[in-house]
Each structure stands twice: as structure tokens, then as C-alpha cells.
Amino acid sequence: MKTIASPKAPLPVSTPDHLEERSRRARSEPMSVLSLGDGLYEVESASEHTYLVDLEAGRCTCPDHVFRDVRCKHVRRVAMEITEGRTPPPGEVALACHDCGETVFVDENVAASRYRDGADAPGPFYCADHAIAPGDTVRDRETGSRLTVVDVSEYRADAVEIRAADCTVAEYETNEAYDPNVPVVAAVYPHATVKRNGVVPSSLTVYTFPRTRLERVGSP
Ligand SMILES: [Zn+2]
Ligand SMILES: [Zn+2]
Structure with a gap:
């Protein structure tokens, strides 16, 4: 007043x-x-x-x-x-972007709900430059391949099954170096591979990754 x-x-x-x-x-x-x-x-x-x-x-x-x-x-x-953006307002906490370390302010309740087993800090969280959403292009840190994000899930890599491999996303062999308790991201390779006999079905597959295995590339 x-x-x-x-x-x-x-x-x-x-x-x-x-x-x-x-x-x-x-x-x-x-x-x-x-x-x-x-x-x-x-x-x-x-x-x-x-x-x-x-x-x-x-x-x-x-x-x-x-x-x-x-x-x-x-x-x-x-x-x-x-x-001036140097201190979080009431109700938010300051955390570091997983990819670049820049400070991001996150709602206290969201941060608390994203506390991972055995982690020093909740997350991962990302700054505006490194956050991803469906439609964004990302790079797979393991293979260098580019993919297009189709979904960013709240489910953790150790809770999502890869049916074809009969294991969780976290247990999949090329994912072993990544945190098992980060969200899962679903992505597709941008171009379907078309051979003489038609589309190669595996090129249309949606793949799931631990969030930290992918990094955003380019700007939208
Ligand atoms: Zn005072
Ligand atoms: Zn960042």
C-alpha cells in the first residue's frame, strides 16, 4: 500500500x-x-x-x-x-547449469522434488542456453550424432526400460558413465534412412537417453 x-x-x-x-x-x-x-x-x-x-x-x-x-x-x-538478478528472489534457489555452470534460479519446490539419491545438489538444471525441449537439436556426447528431441520426461534413467535390450536406460551399456538418476530424454535421428527397398525401420526409432548424455547445439 x-x-x-x-x-x-x-x-x-x-x-x-x-x-x-x-x-x-x-x-x-x-x-x-x-x-x-x-x-x-x-x-x-x-x-x-x-x-x-x-x-x-x-x-x-x-x-x-x-x-x-x-x-x-x-x-x-x-x-x-x-x-539485478544476482540473488534469487524468495521462493527460488540458485543452482548451477549442468553444462556451463552459469547460475540459474529454480523454484524451491521444484528443486526439492528433483533431489537425486546420493547427489550433493538437486538437478540436473540448465540455463536458458542449455535447456532442451521437443524440437531442439542435441548432440549425443558418446557418438557425436545429432538428434531431434521429441520428449523430455520426468522419469529417471534407472526407472525407464529399454524393452529391446531388456534393461533400463541407465543400465544400457553406453549409458553406464552417466548418472542413473537423471531424467530421460527421447530423441530421433533427424533423417530417416531410405534404401532401395524402402525406409529402414530402425532409422525411425525413438531412442531414450539419460539427460546428461545430450547437449543442446545451436540456437533455435
Ligand atoms: Zn540491517
Ligand atoms: Zn548453461
Whole structure:
């Protein structure tokens, strides 16, 4: 709820008050912000004090907030870092793209649901450049072949059977080097092979891969 007392009042550009000073310090002072989840952020100041910020409640454990009840520089800094994309907003967590390591913000619940057995971090997750969807061209890291994605499943490689081979996608011999607990991607080779006697049926087959075996190529 915002109330503007005097919309025509000039901005106090030449008379910096305490508010502006806090805003300036929020931007320029060295502080490190760590997202803790649940809308909480840990802010370490240059003086090595550590404060806890609850962004949505606008609260901080620093004296400026606790005793003077002001929107302190720590709360401001957290808000700035979110606006600039350097810190995840409440409800999201920062994770690394599997292929390039770039930071991606992922919904906390989605991240929790993608926690894999024995993994240090959930995933795999991908940045916009490395995410794949049906229709995208990918490269098979094992053979170098290009394929077209037809489906990105939520099922894991150790839960999907390859009927012809009587084993799971994860157990298939050329997949053994890849995580068994990543999603399965279905893909086709882009061109059917046509011989004198017609289409070679195997060239129309949909193949399944552990997600991490495929990498996106080109841009759409
Ligand atoms: Zn503070
Ligand atoms: Zn990436």
C-alpha cells in the first residue's frame, strides 16, 4: 500500500537525507548476500558482522532496524541484488547449469522434488542456453550424432526400460558413465534412412537417453 503525499514535490537531489544516505550505502558498501531459503538472507557487512534479513517482512537483525525501525541498508541491498538478478528472489534457489555452470534460479519446490539419491545438489538444471525441449537439436556426447528431441520426461534413467535390450536406460551399456538418476530424454535421428527397398525401420526409432548424455547445439 503506497501513499504519495505530494506527487509534485521535487526529488531531494540536492539535499541528501538519511534515506538517501542509506540507499547509497546499500549500493556502494561491500556486503555479501547469501540466500538461505524461505525468504531469508544472510548479509555479511564489510565490518564482518552478519545479519539475517527477512525480505518479505522487511526485517533485519541489525541495530539500525531493531532499534530505529528503519528500512536498513541490508534489506535494501538484498532487494537490489534480487532486482539485478544476482540473488534469487524468495521462493527460488540458485543452482548451477549442468553444462556451463552459469547460475540459474529454480523454484524451491521444484528443486526439492528433483533431489537425486546420493547427489550433493538437486538437478540436473540448465540455463536458458542449455535447456532442451521437443524440437531442439542435441548432440549425443558418446557418438557425436545429432538428434531431434521429441520428449523430455520426468522419469529417471534407472526407472525407464529399454524393452529391446531388456534393461533400463541407465543400465544400457553406453549409458553406464552417466548418472542413473537423471531424467530421460527421447530423441530421433533427424533423417530417416531410405534404401532401395524402402525406409529402414530402425532409422525411425525413438531412442531414450539419460539427460546428461545430450547437449543442446545451436540456437533455435
Ligand atoms: Zn540491517
Ligand atoms: Zn548453461
